[in-house]
Amino acid sequence: xxxxxxxxxxxxxxxxxGHFDHISLSTDLLRQADASQREGLxxxxxxxxxxxxxxxxxxxxxxxxxxxxxxxxxRGWVPADTAGLAPGSMRFAPRWRDATPPAxxxxxxxxxxxxxAGSAVAYSLAERGWQVTVLDRAATPAAGxxxxxxxxxxxxxxxxxxxxxxxxxxxxxxxxxxxxxxxQPGQDWAATGVLEHCVDGKSKLPRSWQANAAHPPDWISxxxxxxxxxxPLQLQQACLPADAVAVWHECAAWIKxxxxxxxxxxxxxxxxxxxxAVHSLQRPAADxxxxxxxxxxQMIRQTDLLVLTAGFESxxxxxxxxxxxxxxxxxxxxxxxxxxxxxxxxxxxxxxxKGSLACHVPWQQSAQAGSIWxxxxxxxxxxxxxxxxxxEFPEIWQKLQMLHPAAADQLQADFAQGRVQGWAGVRxxxxxxxxxxxxxxxxxxxxPADLLQGLQLSCGMGARGLSLSVLAGELLxxxxxxxxxxxxxxxxxLLAASRWLDxxx
Ligand SMILES: Cc1cc2nc3c(=O)[nH]c(=O)nc-3n(C[C@H](O)[C@H](O)[C@H](O)COP(=O)(O)OP(=O)(O)OC[C@H]3O[C@@H](n4cnc5c(N)ncnc54)[C@H](O)[C@@H]3O)c2cc1C
Numbered sequence: 495x496x497x498x499x500x501x502x503x504x505x506x507x508x509x510x511x512g513h514f515d516h517i518s519l520s521t522d523l524l525r526q527a528d529a530s531q532r533e534g535l536x537x538x539x540x541x542x543x544x545x546x547x548x549x550x551x552x553x554x555x556x557x558x559x560x561x562x563x564x565x566x567x568x569r570g571w572v573p574a575d576t577a578g579l580a581p582g583s584m585r586f587a588p589r590w591r592d593a594t595p596p597a598x599x600x601x602x603x604x605x606x607x608x609x610x611a612g613s614a615v616a617y618s619l620a621e622r623g624w625q626v627t628v629l630d631r632a633a634t635p636a637a638g639x640x641x642x643x644x645x646x647x648x649x650x651x652x653x654x655x656x657x658x659x660x661x662x663x664x665x666x667x668x669x670x671x672x673x674x675x676x677x678q679p680g681q682d683w684a685a686t687g688v689l690e691h692c693v694d695g696k697s698k699l700p701r702s703w704q705a706n707a708a709h710p711p712d713w714i715s716x717x718x719x720x721x722x723x724x725x726p727l728q729l730q731q732a733c734l735p736a737d738a739v740a741v742w743h744e745c746a747a748w749i750k751x752x753x754x755x756x757x758x759x760x761x762x763x764x765x766x767x768x769x770x771a772v773h774s775l776q777r778p779a780a781d782x783x784x785x786x787x788x789x790x791x792q793m794i795r796q797t798d799l800l801v802l803t804a805g806f807e808s809x810x811x812x813x814x815x816x817x818x819x820x821x822x823x824x825x826x827x828x829x830x831x832x833x834x835x836x837x838x839x840x841x842x843x844x845x846x847x848k849g850s851l852a853c854h855v856p857w858q859q860s861a862q863a864g865s866i867w868x869x870x871x872x873x874x875x876x877x878x879x880x881x882x883x884x885x886e887f888p889e890i891w892q893k894l895q896m897l898h899p900a901a902a903d904q905l906q907a908d909f910a911q912g913r914v915q916g917w918a919g920v921r922x923x924x925x926x927x928x929x930x931x932x933x934x935x936x937x938x939x940x941x942p943a944d945l946l947q948g949l950q951l952s953c954g955m956g957a958r959g960l961s962l963s964v965l966a967g968e969l970l971x972x973x974x975x976x977x978x979x980x981x982x983x984x985x986x987x988l989l990a991a992s993r994w995l996d997x998x999x
């Protein structure tokens with residue numbers, strides 16, 4: 495695997511985590527820096543290096559400034575004498591740190607829950623050489639919230655571009671890359687972009703992005719922004735009036751979540767086992783494997799690394815360890831239907847805002863094949879029953895009328911005459927609306943922390959599993975492998991599962 499971090503070195507040492515094997519440093523930038531900036535950089539780079547990491551001047555024929563070398567040496571850097579390296583290269587070899595590589599361990603993990611979160615973690619581990627068993631109480635994968643027929647991956651807009659908005663952008667990068675690698679474009683997903691209709695008439699574009707060009711560019715082209723005020727042509731394609739207030743999200747897509755789950759689980763070192771409900775967890779001693787028990791107390795499986803990705807049910811499984819997590823159920827229902835030739839006013843691109851609408855999605859069910867539209871959804875707090883309720887369809891239609899009046903008019907007869915189908919699921923949310931990812935490293939009730947070692951979480955995806963699950967899997971695996979993390983340190987801290995350990999539930 496190749497992880498690349500490119501940019502201002504001072505920003506990188508502030509924001510990056512994990513360890514890098516190779517650092518290439520601009521000598522021009524170093525020469526412009528003052529002594530205290532160089533001191534800070536020497537400390538920061540040493541924190542990002544592992545035994546054997548290389549530091550090379552860039553361009554390779556240049557040299558690191560002589561007066562900087564003592565600072566590097568005092569932090570454990572020594573001249574690298576390997577043939578073929580640029581002169582002046584340094585290697586990280588501090589005498590005070592153990593140079594022995596960690597002993598090879600059998601990389602075997604068990605994941606509970608075969609939804610977006612579980613399949614994404616399993617895939618990230620499998621790509622790093624793990625044998626992964628994914629258990630689910632249902633017979634087939636994506637039986638929970640990830641069975642949603644079609645969902646949107648779309649940035650979260652906020653006037654002051656909050657940290658949550660930034661986390662979600664990092665997540666969308668990961669998801670769209672995974673979708674491009676594993677899914678069939680046009681069938682399983684489409685990177686259409688999404689139009690956000692600001693139904694209250696106020697643009698959601700961050701203020702600083704509106705005022706000047708200081709918006710973060712997308713990763714496809716530095717000249718294109720993540721989001722911009724929708725143009726008249728984009729409004730027309732979305733079948734919205736020319737005076738509608740709307741934001742165009744370039745890096746956005748529709749995806750069939752269950753297809754992403756299936757595609758991730760197809761990895762050759764992942765083994766899916768259905769019809770296996772885990773009732774409780776235990777670990778008899780700190781160095782013993784985790785034990786997964788069924789409802790009669792019989793052991794289903796033992797494992798050294800256990801990842802809990804059971805959506806809302808993760809709460810009950812953690813309770814069996816006296817480790818409460820404030821997960822809450824948030825039920826939701828969508829409506830969908832076959833697109834008819836009479837449906838002329840349906841938007842060419844997905845529209846979101848208060849609710850969402852995606853049309854022209856290819857679909858096959860039994861002998862019928864065609865395109866569907868899908869809209870929703872409802873939000874019922876403290877409700878964890880995923881049954882489809884006829885009485886929620888009028889509410890879904892009224893939401894659609896606000897979001898997209900032309901489509902609501904087109905589909906009114908379908909809703910009125912019962913030609914609409916439903917799907918419902920239960921999201922699992924945490925009070926700060928971000929997932930819980932990674933180790934539960936500290937203990938809440940004074941038990942030794944290592945009693946929880948080998949237990950990892952990826953749950954609490956809320957209404958954003960498509961945007962967050964791939965990032966969560968990559969973060970969890972990067973932390974286990976001491977690799978560079980896939981997002982900035984302070985954003986990663988917002989996702990840390992351990993943030994809940996000392997909070998009242
Ligand atoms: C109506 C609706 C619309 C949505 N729209 C979008 C959208 O447009 N974009 C978006 O990003 N997200 C959307 N979401 C949210 C998204 O669906 C979820 O965030 C995501 O599916 C959560 O994935 P998960 O893997 O955490 O949970 P789940 O998919 O629920 O997976 C949990 C799995 O664990 C299994 N399990 C539970 N308990 C046990 C046990 N004890 N033993 C063994 N297995 C167990 C379950 O069977 C299930 O398969 C929507 C959700 C709903 C309900």
